[in-house]
Amino acid sequence: MKKKLINKPENVVSEMIEGIYLANQDRLRKIDNFNIVVRKELSAGKVALISGGGSGHEPAHAGYVGRGMLDAAVSGAVFTSPTPDAIYEAIKEVDSGSGVLMVVKNYTGDVMNFEMAAEMAAMDDIEVEQVIVNDDIAVEDSLYTTGRRGVAGTVFVHKIAGAEAEKGSDLKKVVSTAEKVIKNVKTKGVAINPCRVPGAEKSTFSLSEKEIEMGIGIHGEPGTERQEIREVDQIVEAIISELLSELDLREESEVALMINGMGGTPLMELYIANRKAHQLLEEQGIAVYKTYVGEYMTSLEMAGLSVTLLKLDPELKELLDAETEINL
């Protein structure tokens, strides 16, 4: 599909950021000349959290800026890392002297640009740490990554590290909590239709009417295996089985489960997938402590979903439950 409800392709990001700001003026402000949204009222003395990346993953990351989650989000062009100077700008905006944690999805461009921004901030004596989210179990290396990619599990890092910072913990503790989430969160995705970048002539890959793409990422890159379409229960079963083999879960373990739509998937399909995921986990004696069904980390209008499991412990449960301004 070539049609989009946009104006000029080159303006999609700045117009979208303006639209996000206008819808959330009680909560957000916008930095002039940058595609950055910042919490309107920053908490003095709190460790600040920033995240960002290419656009096209909405609500990530601007949708997670608010009390108890992120302090700022930096948006690059569609599927393109934000520049170091924009990230540096965000760091300066949110630092209140207690340091800044950058939550970075593992893509080569993002990692490089966030690191450069941290170096720029270091010259201003701002303490900056970064954590690299790599929850996607589909690929080891990819066109865009050394090591595993960061996908929907990133939202759990925002929530839990955000709650840790909100408690008044210091930067070292916020980093270690974020690392704990990263260690315990795994994701895998599937698509039945690809997406098209605004202004591009073609979709990022193509599938016949009978094919699905397993192991997709969130930048429209093709997945790891093309398979014939089958019942979603079987697809969910394959994904859950792979996720379980990656996490050290036993009977009575508790998890948070996320069924994430990729942008073009109706909620009906996500709920049907959720039903099967719950059944499979129950069969294994694993308790689902909290379930998230909706769009959290998308890939434009891609039709598909990803399943994320986060292994919980009492500390992570408390932080996951902590109050936040964001509808999650």
Added chain:
Amino acid sequence: MKKKLINKPENVVSEMIEGIYLANQDRLRKIDNFNIVVRKELSAGKVALISGGGSGHEPAHAGYVGRGMLDAAVSGAVFTSPTPDAIYEAIKEVDSGSGVLMVVKNYTGDVMNFEMAAEMAAMDDIEVEQVIVNDDIAVEDSLYTTGRRGVAGTVFVHKIAGAEAEKGSDLKKVVSTAEKVIKNVKTKGVAINPCRVPGAEKSTFSLSEKEIEMGIGIHGEPGTERQEIREVDQIVEAIISELLSELDLREESEVALMINGMGGTPLMELYIANRKAHQLLEEQGIAVYKTYVGEYMTSLEMAGLSVTLLKLDPELKELLDAETEINL
């Protein structure tokens, strides 16, 4: 597109309802043998609110069952009215002696079946009232309706009448508040791609790569006018202009604005449309009191959006702001 992430088409609704229940066990319970979800803890003495309709509009209506909004939602087959006996079952579940308000979207089948259920409940001496939402300004009559259709504006009726009931108001007052919302809410939609009902061979209509359909409903029915695709700013301008001519707004009037995705539209596009809607309203001196951008009343995987304006007064603002369990 024919592919869907489902199992057997005949099971989509029951499997979806099971998935909704499993994701929200803290808030919901499910009625055996019916596709009905009910609030887990009903408030004794409160006027109860129920809604429902065909499936395929998720999160409507099950997603709005919770403290401060609905007490139960009844789901029919895809794009098909729920049966009178199912609606009657929901009425009996939620009535606590103070009466029940049914919020019904104006479709012939829905109106008829909800009315029959109310008659069945009357024989049990349950007091039942209904309001008919008809916010869609696109058509006067349609294939499915006498009079205007009920679409995304219904969510404002759930929210505001729900808050009125939560305050402890009696059935008469809850009805009159719901009627006040209905009188002041108007919607119009556009699609760039249709949807396909599970199990159907074809999409509900078809569009070329250059066409859009103005005035669409939420059951995949074609709209009122086929136009050439143009910049979304122009599309939003046409819609807002029509909505304004329907509402008695003047300078300093306040409105709630909803940019509703139809199921397959990326959030990026909805935010770009929101930017233009805000600009146009500001030019008219109309203040946007609250903005809703996201998926509220969908049509499976249809790509498109609708714009809703609700004219506010101090009473409606207070009810719109009232606390609710639902993320809205």
